[in-house]
Amino acid sequence: MSTTQEATATSLLRFATAGSVDDGKSTLVGRLLHDSKSVLADQLEAVEHASRRRGQEAPDLALLTDGLRAEREQGITIDVAYRYFATARRRFILADTPGHVQYTRNMVTGASTAELAVVLVDARNGVVEQTRRHAAVAALLRVPHVVLAVNKMDLVDYAEPVFAAIAEEFTAYAASLGVKDVVAVPISALAGDNVVEPSANMDWYGGPTLLEHLETVPVGTDPSVEPARFPVQYVIRPQSEEFHDYRGYAGQLASGVLRVGDAVTVLPSGHTSTVAAIDALGVSTEIAWAPQSVTVRLADDIDISRGDLIAAGPVPVPTKDVEATVCHLNERPLHVGAKVLLKHTTRTVRALVKEISYRIDIDTLEQRSGAEGLNVNDIGHVVLRTAEPLALDDYTDNRRTGSFVLIDPSDGTTLTAGMAGEAFDTVSTTDASQEEDWV
Numbered sequence: 001m002s003t004t005q006e007a008t009a010t011s012l013l014r015f016a017t018a019g020s021v022d023d024g025k026s027t028l029v030g031r032l033l034h035d036s037k038s039v040l041a042d043q044l045e046a047v048e049h050a051s052r053r054r055g056q057e058a059p060d061l062a063l064l065t066d067g068l069r070a071e072r073e074q075g076i077t078i079d080v081a082y083r084y085f086a087t088a089r090r091r092f093i094l095a096d097t098p099g100h101v102q103y104t105r106n107m108v109t110g111a112s113t114a115e116l117a118v119v120l121v122d123a124r125n126g127v128v129e130q131t132r133r134h135a136a137v138a139a140l141l142r143v144p145h146v147v148l149a150v151n152k153m154d155l156v157d158y159a160e161p162v163f164a165a166i167a168e169e170f171t172a173y174a175a176s177l178g179v180k181d182v183v184a185v186p187i188s189a190l191a192g193d194n195v196v197e198p199s200a201n202m203d204w205y206g207g208p209t210l211l212e213h214l215e216t217v218p219v220g221t222d223p224s225v226e227p228a229r230f231p232v233q234y235v236i237r238p239q240s241e242e243f244h245d246y247r248g249y250a251g252q253l254a255s256g257v258l259r260v261g262d263a264v265t266v267l268p269s270g271h272t273s274t275v276a277a278i279d280a281l282g283v284s285t286e287i288a289w290a291p292q293s294v295t296v297r298l299a300d301d302i303d304i305s306r307g308d309l310i311a312a313g314p315v316p317v318p319t320k321d322v323e324a325t326v327c328h329l330n331e332r333p334l335h336v337g338a339k340v341l342l343k344h345t346t347r348t349v350r351a352l353v354k355e356i357s358y359r360i361d362i363d364t365l366e367q368r369s370g371a372e373g374l375n376v377n378d379i380g381h382v383v384l385r386t387a388e389p390l391a392l393d394d395y396t397d398n399r400r401t402g403s404f405v406l407i408d409p410s411d412g413t414t415l416t417a418g419m420a421g422e423a424f425d426t427v428s429t430t431d432a433s434q435e436e437d438w439v
Contacts, residue, residue, distance in 0.1 A: 019120030035196035038085035228256030228312030231345035307347030
């Protein structure tokens with residue numbers, strides 16, 4: 001096996017699924033797991049038994065995910081259901097997000113670390129509001145690859161014009177959001193068409209099956225081309241005779257590569273030093289790359305604590321004025337003047353919502369200005385004032401160090417997910433006070 005083949009065989013793809021209610025997402029996930037031989041025999045037997053009890057001749061593969069939904073009905077909080085499976089070519093972590101519009105915020109959780117999003121559409125209904133919302137969230141979170149899975153093609157007689165029209169409409173909308181890589185696949189999750197095996201019913205389609213695309217889409221980035229960002233989680237001072245002068249800074253490298261001898265800047269203080277040593281699992285090493293967890297030692301004795309950022313390469317300018325695009329996640333609205341906690345990497349600071357510049361209309365991509373607050377699932381642009389300076393990268397440049405969450409200081413509830421900088425190019429700006437339906 002060649003080196004390239006070995007890398008592909010052991011690579012990992014994190015992807016998220018999203019779709020409106022009754023688009024067949026549970027059936028698709030079940031079909032993907034079943035046809036890729038990722039279902040245990042006892043699980044399949046239980047599904048077959050439950051299906052027969054319901055009077056169904058074939059096993060209902062949607063039941064493979066029903067256990068998680070039952071847990072939600074029992075009051076156990078599971079925002080996103082994660083599934084782990086593998087093929088001979090790649091390992092996968094699937095984040096299965098709820099489809100109902102009121103749970104769109106959960107897609108933010110599932111897609112925040114995803115490299116690919118599968119957006120499901122019912123071929124009978126085409127692109128609907130929830131489809132556009134899911135595409136907007138994927139664009140907002142800078143998910144590199146998007147797959148449009150046009151499901152239930154069996155219910156429209158596998159008609160190519162139906163698929164072509166939906167694919168054209170979605171691709172144009174995604175392009176307006178700045179999504180650069182969109183692949184459309186016509187499927188029938190119920191019948192298994194183009195999910196794992198090619199469909200005999202759609203000989204007009206010459207593209208890959210869904211699984212084939214998941215196995216071959218490029219994943220990961222080259223850490224060597226990214227600036228190094230190392231948020232400090234913990235300061236290690238053994239203060240023992242054996243390690244009398246040891247001072248190490250433990251954490252996970254968020255991006256880039258650190259080498260012994262690299263010049264670094266500690267933020268927000270701005271002090272500079274060089275990397276004297278790197279310890280990984282108690283063993284000294286000359287180099288570390290994201291997302292390794294290591295301990296870094298510096299050549300100079302600098303006052304560094306949890307929440308500081310050790311950076312190499314072009315460094316962000318610390319600021320107390322944060323402009324960001326946000327997705328509000330909580331049922332309680334976010335208002336101008338709200339006092340919140342802002343958590344960025346390992347640093348948490350007090351912050352004030354100074355301004356809500358605009359809310360983005362998902363249908364038209366218009367910027368609705370004049371809003372006093374953001375409601376649950378709203379996407380908008382805010383200006384925050386923090387009590388202490390933060391070293392944020394623009395989210396476009398770095399998803400790890402350009403993101404943050406806003407927290408309610410009274411009870412620790414997560415309120416809002418934020419991405420430093422602008423979201424995507426939008427059409428125009430209108431005054432929200434002139435919109436009768438704007439709350």
